[in-house]
Amino acid sequence: MSRKASGIESEQIELNSTVAVFSFIRKGGIILESITKEKGIAMQHWNTVIDYLSAQEQVTGKYDLAILAGNSLPYLADELIALYKQGKADKFMLVGGIGHATSFLQKNFKNSGFEVSDVSETEMYLAYFKEKYNLDEHLFLAESTSTNSGENAIFSLNIIKEKKLNPKKVLLLEDPILQRRIKATFEKEWRETNAVFTNYVPIIPYVKSVDEKIIFEDDRLNGLWSKDYFLSLVLGEIPRLRNDVNGYGPKGKNYIGAVEIPKQVSQSYEKLCQVYDYKQKR
Numbered sequence: 001m002s003r004k005a006s007g008i009e010s011e012q013i014e015l016n017s018t019v020a021v022f023s024f025i026r027k028g029g030i031i032l033e034s035i036t037k038e039k040g041i042a043m044q045h046w047n048t049v050i051d052y053l054s055a056q057e058q059v060t061g062k063y064d065l066a067i068l069a070g071n072s073l074p075y076l077a078d079e080l081i082a083l084y085k086q087g088k089a090d091k092f093m094l095v096g097g098i099g100h101a102t103s104f105l106q107k108n109f110k111n112s113g114f115e116v117s118d119v120s121e122t123e124m125y126l127a128y129f130k131e132k133y134n135l136d137e138h139l140f141l142a143e144s145t146s147t148n149s150g151e152n153a154i155f156s157l158n159i160i161k162e163k164k165l166n167p168k169k170v171l172l173l174e175d176p177i178l179q180r181r182i183k184a185t186f187e188k189e190w191r192e193t194n195a196v197f198t199n200y201v202p203i204i205p206y207v208k209s210v211d212e213k214i215i216f217e218d219d220r221l222n223g224l225w226s227k228d229y230f231l232s233l234v235l236g237e238i239p240r241l242r243n244d245v246n247g248y249g250p251k252g253k254n255y256i257g258a259v260e261i262p263k264q265v266s267q268s269y270e271k272l273c274q275v276y277d278y279k280q281k282r
Contacts, residue, residue, distance in 0.1 A: 045268035064167035070096020071175035072104035093141035096121035153189035
């Protein structure tokens, strides 16, 4: 074989290798672009469901009562005090005993540098108010035995009756993932009072990554929910809101009134359930 022919073969091999490498890089780029696109679509589904569950509403004027229901998020305690200092309500109430959020609230308080003992969520908040804001517990209506949303509503109403109060405009603060349901629960249990409830949701917890950890669009929320707890809240909440034999509506457990779940939200929820392995634990 001539050196010329050999040179042509070398050039051809080099060209083929270059094409193969370029093809590999191009395919890799397409795969990466496809993965990125799929993650973006998944985040859209998450945030569609989260936006619906948060049920954020406009807060205007002054209210007769502001209620912080038991949850795992210390920043909501600070939000309640901000409302207190602004004079946004005449009375302020804490509602919550020991429930599914209690251990997470305790952990989040400790992570923020505030040591709390094994007490109810309401008692944790009262201790926090005293230490951080020097506000005494007598400034707040307090209920510390309820263990779920239904009891939050029922037991708080009992206190309102005992105090002979008659609030007509009520602000509700809760873990935003549970906000829509807590309002529906209070509306059902307080229906005799004709009170009008408004959700106060300072931050909607939109996500930008759901991998080993949950990463939120608002950095202040990072680390407040473990991945398992977050999945149990978000993916467990839609079935609870449904008005069917397994849901909390009138056709099921009858804990809340009938709640409409838009088609787009249901579709996003079903897409998430196809991707994320979740089993309802509570």
